[in-house]
Amino acid sequence: MSELSITTTQNVKINFIAASIGARIGSYFIDLVIKSSYILVVAFVLFYFFRFDRVFAGLDVWSRRAVIFIICFPVLLYSITLESIFEGQTLGKKLLKIKVVKIDGYQAGFGDYFVRWFFRLIDISILGGSVALVAVVSSKNSQRLGDMAAGTAVITLKNKINISHTILEEIGNSYVPTYPLVIKLSDNDMRIIKETFLKAEKKNDHEIIYKLVAKIESVTGIKKQSGENSDFIRVILKDYNFYTQNM
Structure with a gap:
């Protein structure tokens, strides 16, 4: 695990420990389970309780795709929404005590989370996350491409320097x-x-x-x-x- 030196607005350097690969992968799979559970619950309620299967079967291809997109839309916005609300943490990151921070000492904002979210397509969706894995292992501050573009890093809160x-x-x-x-x-x-x-x-x-x-x-x-x-x-x-x- 690499050490990050973050300079605050008072020119005070505070050292943090970058989150380990295991913690980042672990938080990803916890979030994946949460998102998958949401889809299963919504699908179960719609098709079992409301008998939506009959309506769904009568729809054309584009209408079916639209329904699937509406159901999955909250999943697409899961990371950017939770990181914005919880200041750099999803539920998976909270459980494993890791967090997204700006490497210039400022609090990360919605724009930073958006850039990270946008680059997930390259970092994680393409080639099963291998791009993100290589970037994190080879970069100085353990950053994936989205982190590099946003000027952020993922740190562990377990070793955070006390005031x-x-x-x-x-x-x-x-x-x-x-x-x-x-x-x-x-x-x-x-x-x-x-x-x-x-x-x-x-x-x-x-x-x-x-x-x-x-x-x-x-x-x-x-x-x-x-x-x-x-x-x-x-x-x-x-x-x-x-x-x-x-x-």
């Missing part, structure tokens, strides 16, 4: 920042600060934390208010996240 592994900090909607001068720092500065702080805190190294606070003050002009050095750094991280999200 604590990035410079991002979870803050509530009512959060009030303390140090506006924190915007003098860059994403790289904050990444170094957070990594250094977490390591020092884990080792209970108060000297490193003290030096980190002094460095932040000298670079930004911020003066720490009363409180522990550790609390100060936590506030700095949250403030930076607040200002970069709202700029």
Whole structure:
């Protein structure tokens, strides 16, 4: 499985693991079973309960094809509809915890799902999916042709990097920042600060934390208010996240 590095709109790189071939094939067959079950149920209801077989037998060839097309139409739109509703997941992908994402860090939209859906004709319908299989195995980001055209990739959610592994900090909607001068720092500065702080805190190294606070003050002009050095750094991280999200 290859690792994908996705850059968010805040220039933060988050690494994901590309979905395995097995997971992608598994989700495809789960979706196939769901779609096949739908057709069987609809056909059973029409022909058994409503005796549609008599009407169907009296239709000409084109009318029969039209009826079959109407019955199968939801199946044709299955993947693009569910991926649009569930933000990159069909029922099969949900069960196997994989998802379609944009490789530029933005949320995939309907246009991206449409491109992927359109290329299914080449990727999957032709030659029994061998085109998609070869493309996924040989491409850098484990992409089939539809993914390459849409700028998307399929990732596993089982190994998704937690927010604590990035410079991002979870803050509530009512959060009030303390140090506006924190915007003098860059994403790289904050990444170094957070990594250094977490390591020092884990080792209970108060000297490193003290030096980190002094460095932040000298670079930004911020003066720490009363409180522990550790609390100060936590506030700095949250403030930076607040200002970069709202700029």
